[in-house]
Structure formats: C-alpha cells, structure tokens
Amino acid sequence: MGKESFKDYQLSNEIVNALDRLEYKNPTAVQSKVIPLVLEKMDLVVKSQTGSGKTASYGIPICELIDWKENKPQALILTPTRELAVQVKEDFINIGRFKRIKATAVYGKQPFAIQKTELKQKTHVVVGTPGRVLDHIERGTLALDQIHYLVIDEADEMLNMGFIEQVEAIIKEMPRKRVTMLFSATLPEEVKNLSLNYMKTPIDIEIKATGITTDKIEHSLFKVAEDDKFSMLTDVTIVENPDSCIIFCRTKDRVDSVSDQLGDLGYSCDKIHGGMIQEDRLDVMNDFRRGEFRYLIATDVAARGIDIDNITHVINYDLPLEKESYVHRTGRTGRAGQKGKAITFVTPFEDRFLSEIEEYIGFEIPKIVAPSKDDISNKKPAFDAKMNVEPTIKQAKSEKLNKQIMKLYFNGGKKKKLRAVDFVGTIAKIEGVSVEDIGIITILDTVSYVEILNDKGPIVLKKMKNTTIKGKLLKVHEARK
Numbered sequence: 001m002g003k004e005s006f007k008d009y010q011l012s013n014e015i016v017n018a019l020d021r022l023e024y025k026n027p028t029a030v031q032s033k034v035i036p037l038v039l040e041k042m043d044l045v046v047k048s049q050t051g052s053g054k055t056a057s058y059g060i061p062i063c064e065l066i067d068w069k070e071n072k073p074q075a076l077i078l079t080p081t082r083e084l085a086v087q088v089k090e091d092f093i094n095i096g097r098f099k100r101i102k103a104t105a106v107y108g109k110q111p112f113a114i115q116k117t118e119l120k121q122k123t124h125v126v127v128g129t130p131g132r133v134l135d136h137i138e139r140g141t142l143a144l145d146q147i148h149y150l151v152i153d154e155a156d157e158m159l160n161m162g163f164i165e166q167v168e169a170i171i172k173e174m175p176r177k178r179v180t181m182l183f184s185a186t187l188p189e190e191v192k193n194l195s196l197n198y199m200k201t202p203i204d205i206e207i208k209a210t211g212i213t214t215d216k217i218e219h220s221l222f223k224v225a226e227d228d229k230f231s232m233l234t235d236v237t238i239v240e241n242p243d244s245c246i247i248f249c250r251t252k253d254r255v256d257s258v259s260d261q262l263g264d265l266g267y268s269c270d271k272i273h274g275g276m277i278q279e280d281r282l283d284v285m286n287d288f289r290r291g292e293f294r295y296l297i298a299t300d301v302a303a304r305g306i307d308i309d310n311i312t313h314v315i316n317y318d319l320p321l322e323k324e325s326y327v328h329r330t331g332r333t334g335r336a337g338q339k340g341k342a343i344t345f346v347t348p349f350e351d352r353f354l355s356e357i358e359e360y361i362g363f364e365i366p367k368i369v370a371p372s373k374d375d376i377s378n379k380k381p382a383f384d385a386k387m388n389v390e391p392t393i394k395q396a397k398s399e400k401l402n403k404q405i406m407k408l409y410f411n412g413g414k415k416k417k418l419r420a421v422d423f424v425g426t427i428a429k430i431e432g433v434s435v436e437d438i439g440i441i442t443i444l445d446t447v448s449y450v451e452i453l454n455d456k457g458p459i460v461l462k463k464m465k466n467t468t469i470k471g472k473l474l475k476v477h478e479a480r481k
C-alpha cells in the first residue's frame with residue numbers, strides 16, 4: 001500500500017516544508033517503495049523508467065539521513081552525463097534547503113581547481129560523472145571515509161557509455177560499511193553483476209514501465225526516404241503544432257544542420273549535443289526548461305536526465321540504433337501525468353533496427369500515412385499564429401523556494417578562524433530569527449556566504465551591520481546574484 005502523502009513518512013519538518021514548496025504532492029510508485037527502504041538503510045536495485053520520480057526517491061531519504069554537522073561528504077551519486085549531475089545536485093539542494101544541505105557537482109570539461117575548492121568546503125552530497133569522480137579520488141581531493149550512501153544512477157547508460165569499469169574502480173575505494181543503491185531503466189548482465197559483486201543482499205524493486213506503453217504516450221511512425229526527411233519534419237510540425245518538442249538526431253552534424261534549417265524557417269528552436277561546451281549545454285537546457293523556445297534539436301546526450309514536465313512531442317528524426325535509446329528518448333514526453341506523442345521517422349533500410357525496438361518495447365509501433373496537402377494547408381494558419389506568439393516563460397520548481405531567500409556576503413572566512421556554527425550561533429540570537437531561518441553557509445578563505453530563509457534576510461542584514469561574530473565586526477551586504 002503506497003503512502004498518500006510525504007507526511008506519512010518519518011521525515012523532519014525541514015524536508016516536508018521543502019517538498020511542500022516544491023509542490024511535490026503525492027509520492028510516485030517508485031518513491032513510495034524506495035523512500036521507506038532507504039530510511040531503513042537497505043541496499044536496493046531499482047528497475048524504473050526515466051521520468052518516474054526516482055531522483056527524489058533517493059534524494060528525499062538521503063537528505064533526511066544526512067548529519068548536517070559532519071563536514072565531509074556523506075553521499076556520492078554517480079550519473080552518466082553532466083546534465084544529469086547538475087540536475088541531481090539542484091534537486092538535493094532544493095529538497096535539503098531548510099536542512100542547509102550542501103551539494104556539489106563534479107564533471108569533466110569544468111576546471112578541476114574550481115571543484116577542488118568546492119570540495120574543501122563543508123559538502124554533504126557529491127554528484128558526479130565517473131571519470132571526474134575517479135580523478136578526484138586518485139588526487140585525494142574527495143574524502144570518502146564518511147560516505148554512507150552510494151547511488152549509481154542510470155546504471156545501464158553507464159554501461160552504454162563505457163563507464164562501468166570506472167564505476168567499479170570507484171566502488172572499490174568506498175567504505176565497506178555503506179548503503180548502495182543502483183537505479184536502471186534496464187538490467188543488462190553487467191549491471192546485474194555490479195549488484196552481485198558489490199551489494200549486500202539488495203532488495204529488488206521493479207516499477208512497471210508506464211512510459212513505454214500507450215496509455216500516456218501515443219507512439220506512431222512514418223516511413224520516409226532519407227532525402228524527404230526534412231520536408232516530412234516541417235509537414236509533421238505544422239499538423240501537430242507542438243507546444244514543446246524534442247527532435248532527436250543521431251549525430252551532432254545532423255543536429256547542427258536540422259537546427260540551422262529550422263532556424264532559417266523562423267522556428268523557435270535551439271540545439272544540444274556533446275560537441276558544445278558545458279556552459280552552453282546547461283544554458284540551453286535551462287532556457288528550454290523555462291519555455292524560452294519550443295523545439296530542441298538534440299543527440300542522445302539529451303535523452304537522459306531531462307526533467308521537464310510539459311514536453312508534448314518527441315520526434316525521432318533519426319531512428320536510434322540502440323533499442324534502449326528509443327525508451328529513453330520517448331520517455332521525455334508523457335511525464336508527470338501528462339499525455340504525449342512520440343513520432344518516429346524510419347527509412348527503408350532501417351527495418352532491422354525497428355524490429356529490435358518493437359521486440360524490446362513489446363508492441364508494434366503503429367504506421368501512419370504522411371499528412372495530406374489539405375491537412376497541412378488547413379493547419380498552417382494555427383501553426384503560423386503560434387510561431388508569432390512569444391513563449392510563456394515558466395517558473396523553475398525552485399523559484400518558490402528561492403523567492404524568500406536572501407544570500408548575505410561577509411568579508412571574513414577561514415583565515416579569521418570562522419566556522420558555520422559561529423554564524424548560526426550569532427544569527428539565531430537575533431530577535432525574530434531562529435535556526436530554521438538560516439540556510440546554506442559557505443565559508444571560503446577570506447569571505448563567507450550565508451543564506452537567510454523565510455523573508456528574514458532584511459532583518460538579519462540590518463542587525464549584522466553592528467553585531468560581531470567571534471568578537472569581529474565584519475562587513476556585510478547582500479551577495480551579488
């Protein structure tokens with residue numbers, strides 16, 4: 001029997017309060033099974049579709065179990081892509097906001113020194129890609145002795161991307177006394193071996209995949225010659241007129257050309273692929289999440305870990321060559337109880353790949369005929385009208401949380417022997433302010449940052465201009481965004 005509300009678990013007020021602000025209403029199937037077992041510190045192997053709410057299923061209980069006073073990392077989350085690492089880090093910060101949980105993401109293509117500095121701070125949770133995590137372990141910049149929780153997320157994708165050996169190398173460095181959780185949409189042999197070799201009699205949980213079936217996602221395919229694909233794409237987008245759509249291509253060159261062609265036609269679009277620098281990829285994802293543009297043209301790098309609730313359409317411009325990729329791509333739509341459409345283009349020479357996909361998902365994808373000229377001309381006015389409407393910019397989940405937060409800058413840090421408890425002790429004595437109003441504290445060598453929650457920032461700022469911390473009067477002002 002699943003729990004009806006997050007209040008039914010043994011969760012602290014700080015966590016429940018954050019979940020309320022994040023509008024987490026009722027636990028999903030995976031959350032109701034996983035949360036109680038993690039709270040009991042059980043090893044788990046969870047087979048669950050992307051989009052089932054699994055990050056929160058481990059994020060909520062780990063945030064609950066973390067000891068805030070411990071300065072070294074207590075949880076390590078391994079993810080296959082940088083985008084997913086950043087997203088999981090944000091989820092931990094949001095869920096643990098009122099418990100002042102500090103999460104750090106480490107991944108390649110970002111300066112090592114920046115990450116090293118962050119890891120020197122008090123850090124409760126580290127989220128990272130295997131290569132960079134291993135790098136930090138080997139260089140001694142990531143302390144492992146206090147890690148009690150290890151999560152291997154998207155384990156099958158780790159395998160596809162060739163990371164499984166690095167994952168094993170990381171596991172071997174971990175403390176033996178720990179809780180290990182493995183999450184995967186599919187369970188190939190090598191992934192099963194991880195659980196056999198490195199876990200203590202794990203509990204197997206399988207959440208039946210609703211994402212593949214046709215109850216939330218309407219699957220269809222068009223047979224099309226390679227040379228006719230782009231004109232088919234414009235016809236389909238006119239007839240379907242999606243609010244928000246991902247168009248998947250097999251290579252970055254194809255992404256570049258489709259994106260350029262659609263851009264020339266005035267489509268509200270942008271692109272993402274592995275050849276772009278990390279900052280640009282993250283910016284594109286944030287803009288897409290906020291609804292700044294309607295069409296995202298992407299390689300499979302974007303198929304994993306995009307947590308956007310309202311993607312109405314996924315178009316497989318190129319058929320994926322791996323059958324699992326079909327599930328991950330189409331799982332971008334039909335999320336959070338919404339309905340979605342998955343449309344696939346198949347050329348005459350791709351029948352073998354199509355058969356493999358259909359066997360894997362357990363049903364034949366319905367073939368449909370190309371839109372007629374009449375259909376296209378009838379739908380064109382509505383399509384043109386939507387093209388000319390400015391997209392509605394959506395609030396990020398965390399914006400409600402962030403609205404009542406003021407980040408304060410203090411011109412003193414480690415070199416003045418200041419610690420987080422010094423700030424907490426001083427600020428909590430201010431009239432009308434309590435420990436619950438103090439958020440994440442970051443202490444660097446010469447400066448410190450303290451988040452003040454619940455709209456109490458102005459009170460604290462005013463008072464701290466004339467209040468000493470450890471006998472020192474520090475300059476204080478609101479931190480720049």
